[in-house]
Every structure is written in structure tokens, then in C-alpha cells.
Amino acid sequence: GTGDLVIAVDGPAASGKGTLAKRLAAHYGLPCLDTGLLYRMVARAMLDAGHDIHDAAAAERIVGSFDEAGFPEERLRGREIGEAASVVAAMPAVRAGLLARQRRFAAQPGGAVLDGRDIGTVICPEAPAKLFVTATPEVRAARRHKELAGRGETAGFDSILADIRRRDARDSGRSDAPLKAAEDAVILDTSALTIEEVVAAAIEIVERRRGA
Ligand code: CDP
Numbered sequence: 001g002t003g004d005l006v007i008a009v010d011g012p013a014a015s016g017k018g019t020l021a022k023r024l025a026a027h028y029g030l031p032c033l034d035t036g037l038l039y040r041m042v043a044r045a046m047l048d049a050g051h052d053i054h055d056a057a058a059a060e061r062i063v064g065s066f067d068e069a070g071f072p073e074e075r076l077r078g079r080e081i082g083e084a085a086s087v088v089a090a091m092p093a094v095r096a097g098l099l100a101r102q103r104r105f106a107a108q109p110g111g112a113v114l115d116g117r118d119i120g121t122v123i124c125p126e127a128p129a130k131l132f133v134t135a136t137p138e139v140r141a142a143r144r145h146k147e148l149a150g151r152g153e154t155a156g157f158d159s160i161l162a163d164i165r166r167r168d169a170r171d172s173g174r175s176d177a178p179l180k181a182a183e184d185a186v187i188l189d190t191s192a193l194t195i196e197e198v199v200a201a202a203i204e205i206v207e208r209r210r211g212a
């Protein structure tokens with residue numbers, strides 16, 4: 001309803017949007033949805049069932065029937081799943097099949113925080129507060145490298161940087177809901193900022209938008 005605080009957080013891979021979204025949700029006491037996990041679940045289900053990740057008909061069947069409870073997060077965070085998720089995310093039937101549950105989540109009384117690629121442009125175009133979080137590919141690769149090492153997944157910096165560039169190109173280049181900042185989003189370049197600095201800047205932006 002009127003006065004509900006919906007915060008849209010978008011940005012490229014490993015920009016820090018998930019961390020920021022969770023922190024904003026805690027600050028405002030709102031529920032938070034990492035929409036990337038939905039695309040990762042579709043990718044995981046495709047691979048588990050032995051489908052070719054490019055099989056759009058199989059992806060459309062899966063998105064119509066999959067059970068969110070069946071995917072513990074550690075099975076979704078791996079490197080190949082991010083890559084596979086960006087392949088299924090370019091399929092219009094997959095995006096359409098995930099739309100209603102994201103809109104329902106955003107419509108909760110009081111508001112919600114959602115992070116992804118198209119929250120400000122497609123899922124919640126009316127959100128009062130939109131943040132587009134970004135950082136240079138090198139900074140994002142370094143963050144992801146450290147995060148994966150913490151999970152025990154060893155991968156060289158250069159190959160992670162190549163992953164990030166490929167995913168940026170695929171996510172920005174697709175015709176359905178490409179990664180881009182909404183016209184009324186505030187762009188937050190986090191390349192030289194700590195998480196605390198990003199959170200403080202974001203809260204200031206949200207407060208300004210709420211007052212407007
Ligand atoms: O955490 P990271 O940014 O690496 O990935 P993610 O947010 O989990 O998203 C994985 C993939 O899902 C992205 O590369 C996008 O292709 C897709 N995605 C999307 O298309 N739209 C969203 N709202 C969220 C994710």
C-alpha cells in the first residue's frame with residue numbers, strides 16, 4: 001500500500017548487491033529476496049536432471065514446477081551455477097515464470113528489499129528507492145575470488161575475471177530485461193568503498209527518496 005518501502009538493489013556479478021540488500025533489510029526490518037537464487041535454482045534443477053543448459057523447452061517445464069525448498073544454498077553458490085544461471089536467465093519463458101513470485105514478495109505489507117538485475121526496471125518499476133550497485137570488473141573478481149576461496153573452491157583470479165566479463169556481457173546484452181540501471185536509480189560505485197561505507201551511503205539515499 002501507500003507508504004510501503006520497496007527497495008530495489010540491482011547490479012552486476014559480485015558488486016556487493018546481496019550484502020547491501022541484506023544490510024538494508026536488517027536496518028529497516030524488511031524481508032529480503034535474493035532473486036539471483038531463483039535463476040540459480042532453475043540452473044541447478046536443469047543440471048541435476050541432465051538437461052543441456054541451453055534447452056529452453058526443458059527450462060520452461062522446470063520453471064513451471066520446481067520446488068524452492070529443495071535447494072540448500074550451498075548447492076547454488078558455486079561458480080558453474082552462476083554461469084549456468086545467466087544462460088537460463090536470458091530465456092523469456094524462464095523470466096516470465098519467475099515474475100509473479102517476485103512481485104508477490106515485493107507486495108508484502110510494509111515493503112521489502114529485492115536484489116538482482118531487473119528489480120528497478122521490470123519487477124518493481126514503482127519502487128520509491130532504487131540503487132544500482134557497481135564496481136570495476138577487477139574489484140568484483142577480487143571479491144568473488146576471496147569469497148570462493150572461503151568456500152573452499154579454488155580458482156585463479158584471471159579465470160574468475162574472465163567469468164565476470166562473460167557474465168556481464170551476457171546479462172547486459174540479452175534482449176529480455178537486460179542488466180541496466182533504471183532511469184531513477186542512484187548509481188553507487190563501490191570500487192573503493194568498504195561494506196560499511198556502502199551501507200551508510202545507501203541509507204542516506206533511501207532516506208532522501210522516502211522524504212521526497
Ligand atoms: O551473485 P551474482 O551477482 O554472481 O549472481 P546472482 O545475482 O546470483 O545471479 C546469477 C545470474 O542470474 C545472473 O548472472 C543473471 O543472469 C541472473 N539474474 C537475472 O537475470 N535477474 C535477476 N533479477 C537476478 C539474477
Ligand code: CDP
Nearest residue numbers: 013014015016017018019143147193194195
Ligand atoms: O550479491 P553480489 O554477487 O553482487 O555480491 P555479494 O555477494 O554481496 O558480495 C561479494 C563479495 O564481496 C562478498 O564476499 C562481500 O563480503 C564482498 N564485498 C566487499 O568486499 N566490499 C563491498 N563493498 C561489498 C561486498
